[in-house]
Amino acid sequence: MHLLSQKKWPILIGLAPAIIVYFLFAIIPIVISFYYSLMDWDGFTKMTFVGLANFKEVFNDPIFWQSLKxxxxxxAASVFGQVPIALFFALLLNRKLKGGKFFRTVGFMPVVISTVVISLVWGMMYNARIGLFNQFLKIIGLEQWAQNWLGDPKWAMVSVSITIIWQFVGLYLIIFLAALQNIPQEIYDAxxxxxxxxxxxxxxxxxxxxxDTIIVAVILCISGSLRTFDLIYVMTSGGPGHATEVMAMYMFDKTFSSTRYGYGSAISLCIFFFSLALIYISNLILRRKTV
Known part of the structure; x- marks a missing residue:
């Protein structure tokens, strides 16, 4: 404690740039969103105070509830797909298998590839006429299983979720590998x-x-899932019939396409509080869990 008091100012000076950037690009926009959410504003004309009317409209909009669903x-697909798969492969690669470095590189590669490229490639693979999946089903004699993967409301969300799982498994694979490699060998021997x-x-x-690392991975999964936008926007644009529309897309459409900045701010705050609630609940459950 005495050492910390002596080093307090150098520590604060070192943290100052990060705190300032976080304050400017995270805290201030949230505060501004609070203000806009109470207004009716199209971005050009004069703002009109409407109180909680935007929030009332959000909660009465069935498309919002569909996007939340x-x-x-x-x-669910991310938490119960990405985390277990990444943990399984991390445990395998931690055993120093031959070619482990190659598999780590291949596993992490989708994380660094552009989301737009991933969306376009997987979109072609899901193509109903010439897509890889339907062609493969035809080759093995299961042509009746071929589907319009992205055009059918029953399969569109499943197809998009599979792509999201594939894209980010490598991120949690590296996180779990780092945690596993920090376990001393003496513990294994004992x-x-x-x-x-x-x-x-x-x-x-x-x-x-x-x-603790698993808890962090789950929290990252939750926050990342609620910010999902670009991949779904490129693959399906929220269709067919809002079947794949998520809250971030709903907010984007209402804010920029419909130029309803107050309403869009209300949606963004709903996403913010919903994210905080989910992260808090998951952290509470996982902290109490004993293995």
Whole structure:
């Protein structure tokens, strides 16, 4: 504590640039959104105070609830798809398999590829006439399983979610690998002496030691899922019939296409508070969980 008090000012000076940037680009826009959400404004004419009318309209709009439902679908697919798959492959690669570096590179590659490129490539793969998936089904004699993957409301959200899972598995793979490699070898040796090896070692030794990392990964999944926009916008533009429209797209459409900045700000605040609530609840549940 004495050392911290001596170094207080250098620490504050070092943190100042990051705090200023965060304040300018995160805190201030949120405060401004609060102000705009109480107004009726098209971006050009004079603002009109409407109180909570924008929020009332949001809650009475069925498209908003549909976009929320789609967001929850993406969230569930991300948390229960990306995290377990990434953890599984991280555990495999942590065993120093031959070619491990190659697989780590390949696994992380989708994360750094442009989302627009990924959307276009997967969109072509899902194409109903010449897409890779339908062509493969025809080759193996399952032509009746071919679908209009992005044009059918029953399959569009599933197809988009698979793409999102594929894109970000590599990110959590690297996070889990870093956590696993920080576990001292002595702990593995001691657990083997006590008779814990293989699956038992993973469940009772490894997972508890990286549990905080898993919590962070889940929180990143939740926040990322609720910000999903570009991939779905390029692949389906929210269609067919709002079947893949998420809250960020709904906000974008109402704010910039319909030039309703007050209404769009109200939607953004709903997303903000919904995100905070989900992150708080998930953190509460996971912190109490014992492995």
């Amino acid at each position: 789609n967001n929850l679908y993406v969230l 657990s083997e002496i006590d008779g814990a090896s293989g699956l038992k070692q993973t469940i009772y030794i490894v997972l508890p030691m990286i549990w």
